[in-house]
Amino acid sequence: MTQSVTPPLTKADTGSLVIAGLGPGDEAMVTDEVRQALAAATDVVGYIPYVKRIAPRDGLTLHATDNRVEVDRATHALEMAAEGKRVVVVSSGDPGVFAMASAVFEALENGPQDWLDLDIRVLPGITAMLAAAAQLGAPLGHDFAAINLSDNLKPWDLIETRLRAAGAAGFAMAFYNPRSKSRPHQFARALEILREACGPETLISFARDVTKPTQNITTVRLADATPEMADMRTMVIVGNRDTRRIGRHVFTPRYAE
Amino acid sequence: MTQSVTPPLTKADTGSLVIAGLGPGDEAMVTDEVRQALAAATDVVGYIPYVKRIAPRDGLTLHATDNRVEVDRATHALEMAAEGKRVVVVSSGDPGVFAMASAVFEALENGPQDWLDLDIRVLPGITAMLAAAAQLGAPLGHDFAAINLSDNLKPWDLIETRLRAAGAAGFAMAFYNPRSKSRPHQFARALEILREACGPETLISFARDVTKPTQNITTVRLADATPEMADMRTMVIVGNRDTRRIGRHVFTPRYAE
Numbered sequence: 001m002t003q004s005v006t007p008p009l010t011k012a013d014t015g016s017l018v019i020a021g022l023g024p025g026d027e028a029m030v031t032d033e034v035r036q037a038l039a040a041a042t043d044v045v046g047y048i049p050y051v052k053r054i055a056p057r058d059g060l061t062l063h064a065t066d067n068r069v070e071v072d073r074a075t076h077a078l079e080m081a082a083e084g085k086r087v088v089v090v091s092s093g094d095p096g097v098f099a100m101a102s103a104v105f106e107a108l109e110n111g112p113q114d115w116l117d118l119d120i121r122v123l124p125g126i127t128a129m130l131a132a133a134a135q136l137g138a139p140l141g142h143d144f145a146a147i148n149l150s151d152n153l154k155p156w157d158l159i160e161t162r163l164r165a166a167g168a169a170g171f172a173m174a175f176y177n178p179r180s181k182s183r184p185h186q187f188a189r190a191l192e193i194l195r196e197a198c199g200p201e202t203l204i205s206f207a208r209d210v211t212k213p214t215q216n217i218t219t220v221r222l223a224d225a226t227p228e229m230a231d232m233r234t235m236v237i238v239g240n241r242d243t244r245r246i247g248r249h250v251f252t253p254r255y256a257e
Numbered sequence: 258m259t260q261s262v263t264p265p266l267t268k269a270d271t272g273s274l275v276i277a278g279l280g281p282g283d284e285a286m287v288t289d290e291v292r293q294a295l296a297a298a299t300d301v302v303g304y305i306p307y308v309k310r311i312a313p314r315d316g317l318t319l320h321a322t323d324n325r326v327e328v329d330r331a332t333h334a335l336e337m338a339a340e341g342k343r344v345v346v347v348s349s350g351d352p353g354v355f356a357m358a359s360a361v362f363e364a365l366e367n368g369p370q371d372w373l374d375l376d377i378r379v380l381p382g383i384t385a386m387l388a389a390a391a392q393l394g395a396p397l398g399h400d401f402a403a404i405n406l407s408d409n410l411k412p413w414d415l416i417e418t419r420l421r422a423a424g425a426a427g428f429a430m431a432f433y434n435p436r437s438k439s440r441p442h443q444f445a446r447a448l449e450i451l452r453e454a455c456g457p458e459t460l461i462s463f464a465r466d467v468t469k470p471t472q473n474i475t476t477v478r479l480a481d482a483t484p485e486m487a488d489m490r491t492m493v494i495v496g497n498r499d500t501r502r503i504g505r506h507v508f509t510p511r512y513a514e
Contacts (some may be wrong), residue, residue, distance in 0.1 A: 102395040
């Protein structure tokens with residue numbers, strides 16, 4: 001009589017792909033469902049600093065890449081899921097907000113037909129703008145727009161159009177990727193547009209390394225904002241005309257006229 | 258010699274007020290820091306269905322109210338914190354997104370000066386639009402606007418202006434409180450405006466009771482959307498012109514022209 005053994009993971013097993021949000025950095029902001037997905041994973045894929053947050057263990061392969069081409073990383077993850085592995089793609093913040101989820105679906109669109117049967121799930125996380133807003137008080141407590149200020153994947157003109165439109169309609173705004181070394185002049189231009197569209201007295205907050213030990217948060221009037229207040233690790237939040245301070249807090253009231 | 262004892266909680270102890278997000282409904286989406294705050298609370302305050310999610314225990318008083326006046330609830334919470342209690346105000350989703358955080362700061366503004374010294378913190382949660390987006394795929398993977406469609410606290414004209422502005426500038430959109438019995442015609446009007454501003458082929462998703470056992474999600478073209486597809490328990494997400502389906506998923510690509 002042979003001994004009963006747990007069958008090895010074979011190609012016949014159904015693979016899965018989970019795209020999970022790790023939140024902004026503080027481990028206490030990770031949800032239970034994300035922890036559970038990580039505990040069940042055979043493979044974790046992601047950009048180096050995010051994969052560094054995952055504890056190594058037997059049976060888990062960590063695929064940390066420095067590759068900035070997110071669709072390549074997504075394709076690799078889909079390939080492994082198609083081989084029967086339980087793959088988790090890790091994103092900081094929420095994977096659906098300027099992160100890995102859209103890249104996975106773009107890769108899925110370019111892949112073989114049978115990938116469409118794969119078990120693919122997105123697990124939300126605390127996105128940087130909401131972590132920053134919570135640290136500040138409630139600057140996004142009224143209608144707001146979330147804008148990626150990087151022109152890597154869209155023309156800069158479109159970004160300018162959106163800043164003007166959002167400002168004119170009285171939206172508060174949250175900016176991801178506000179400034180990089182390769183395009184330092186663009187954020188200066190964004191501030192000019194915002195001063196015109198929102199008025200110089202409108203409050204703007206710069207939240208760097210949100211929820212990390214190095215967190216640094218500053219709030220000034222748009223009139224006093226300068227481009228070097230932001231870098232790629234900064235979340236920028238612009239209020240609407242009603243946004244104001246109360247004690248240590250910055251908030252936007254729920255009402256508008 | 259007297260025995261050393263833990264001092265009782267007195268008025269001299271510093272009270273605190275935490276405004277915590279419980280996420281959309283699934284307990285696995287609550288963060289650890291919110292659980293920890295609830296475990297340390299002496300008093301939990303909130304709207305009945307949210308307080309029902311908190312397990313009773315010795316030393317914890319639950320204040321479930323049916324009062325829709327959020328500033329009254331916030332004032333009560335601040336009063337208890339000022340008396341030295343450890344108060345947690347619970348919100349569904351994220352407290353900073355059309356929930357209790359702004360109401361607390363409005364109440365703080367109207368309260369006595371010494372409330373400004375209170376220890377007040379906002380703990381983010383998974384907000385309904387990001388939970389709905391994750392269930393759908395990644396419809397908010399590009400620039401988007403979050404709009405509260407209720408005209409309780411702002412004029413309906415302003416909502417129309419914002420729908421037109423966001424549509425014209427190519428934002429995807431997420432709508433909170435899309436439709437109530439008291440204003441059934443307004444959501445019909447919103448759909449008209451969206452068809453004009455975004456084009457009839459643009460996808461719109463209706464996510465009711467997101468992450469709850471009763472969850473129901475539908476995606477149609479704006480041309481085929483009807484007002485009764487939404488009620489107050491529905492999160493509505495409108496894509497931009499690039500938003501499309503791939504297999505069971507709906508996503509917005511990261512790029513735009």
